[in-house]
Amino acid sequence: MRFHIQQESDIAASTQLYNQICFAIAARHYPPGHRLPSTRQLAMQTGLHRNTISKVYRQLEIDGVVEAIAGSGIYVRDNVTKKDFKKNFYSKDNIGKPPEHEVKKAVDNLIHLGCTLQESKKLLTNEIDWRIKCGARILVSTPREDIGASMLIAEDLSPKINVPVEVIPMEELEKVLCNSIVGTIVTSRYFLQPLEKVAKQHGVRAIAVDLSDFQKELKILKELKSGSCVGIVSISPGLLRAAEVIIHSMRGSELMLMTAISDNKSRLLALLKASNHIVCDGPSLSVVENTLLKNRSQFLRLPQIMCAKNYLSADTINQLKKEIGVIS
Numbered sequence: 001m002r003f004h005i006q007q008e009s010d011i012a013a014s015t016q017l018y019n020q021i022c023f024a025i026a027a028r029h030y031p032p033g034h035r036l037p038s039t040r041q042l043a044m045q046t047g048l049h050r051n052t053i054s055k056v057y058r059q060l061e062i063d064g065v066v067e068a069i070a071g072s073g074i075y076v077r078d079n080v081t082k083k084d085f086k087k088n089f090y091s092k093d094n095i096g097k098p099p100e101h102e103v104k105k106a107v108d109n110l111i112h113l114g115c116t117l118q119e120s121k122k123l124l125t126n127e128i129d130w131r132i133k134c135g136a137r138i139l140v141s142t143p144r145e146d147i148g149a150s151m152l153i154a155e156d157l158s159p160k161i162n163v164p165v166e167v168i169p170m171e172e173l174e175k176v177l178c179n180s181i182v183g184t185i186v187t188s189r190y191f192l193q194p195l196e197k198v199a200k201q202h203g204v205r206a207i208a209v210d211l212s213d214f215q216k217e218l219k220i221l222k223e224l225k226s227g228s229c230v231g232i233v234s235i236s237p238g239l240l241r242a243a244e245v246i247i248h249s250m251r252g253s254e255l256m257l258m259t260a261i262s263d264n265k266s267r268l269l270a271l272l273k274a275s276n277h278i279v280c281d282g283p284s285l286s287v288v289e290n291t292l293l294k295n296r297s298q299f300l301r302l303p304q305i306m307c308a309k310n311y312l313s314a315d316t317i318n319q320l321k322k323e324i325g326v327i328s
Contacts, residue, residue: 004249005046011245013048017056019245025065025076026189026211026242028313036066036074064193077189137164137183138324139176142191144169148236148261149188152281152311153209157186160317163324170195177202184324190238207323210316217279217308221247221255224277229256231275231303233268233284237261239311243279262287269295278305 039050060066067077110120140150150167158165185206192208199206240259260267262284285307
């Protein structure tokens with residue numbers, strides 16, 4: 001994936017790069033364990049100074065998105081330790097091995113650590129039972145200021161996972177877990193690190209899900225005529241910010257771009273009047289259509305509406321179903 005920095009933008013270059021990298025990771029253009037481009041490569045591609053890129057990488061590391069491995073590079077953070085990261089990433093021994101091999105290997109490792117077969121059985125059984133317990137319900141959590149992101153995740157998960165799915169603001173999660181320590185916390189990669197700490201304290205799991213890559217929508221936007229006005233409508237402020245950075249990086253000043261939270265009626269109406277094309281998420285679609293219908297007399301021509309129905313990638317949903325023991 002190539003990154004493009006708009007020098008004339010009001011958005012700081014470092015912020016543009018940070019958001020584009022986060023989007024690339026969230027959309028699995030860069031999956032867990034993937035080595036990111038070097039500062040030299042990004043400097044050549046973006047025109048930014050290597051010091052600026054290093055600061056962006058340091059901030060990504062502080063935020064728990066990437067992991068720096070001395071002498072190796074910057075990698076998308078995974079759930080393995082630094083000690084085992086390089087070995088696991090480069091090892092070819094595990095590729096294509098059947099599940100039975102991995103079970104045998106796990107038992108052999110436990111015996112090597114001094115466990116008896118009875119103790120190994122108990123450890124493995126306890127781990128499986130704990131994961132089943134964690135799969136009793138899904139707690140989708142993001143900060144209250146972007147609770148819309150949680151609602152989008154929950155909307156994608158609820159029809160596909162036959163366990164209760166609840167939306168809990170990050171600020172209230174501690175209280176909820178104090179009353180019931182059953183469940184798996186699900187969030188986006190942006191917020192995984194702080195939620196992992198809360199999960200660990202209460203003996204539950206925190207799992208990050210990956211966004212859709214929105215290739216269909218981006219392809220259409222890429223082909224729009226210069227001068228077109230595009231409106232982005234969502235229930236998530238975070239998604240709007242990411243969309244603004246990505247589209248601006250892709251088309252620069254060629255497109256006029258407006259964004260609105262769907263429950264901001266006055267801004268939404270102004271956006272609909274100005275835009276030739278509307279891109280919205282699933283929950284916002286009915287709001288957009290109703291606003292157009294109620295104000296039909298104010299429009300000379302209705303904008304074209306494109307609904308991005310899927311917020312999460314199909315792969316990440318399938319992986320989560322396996323993690324919590326849901327059979328498709």
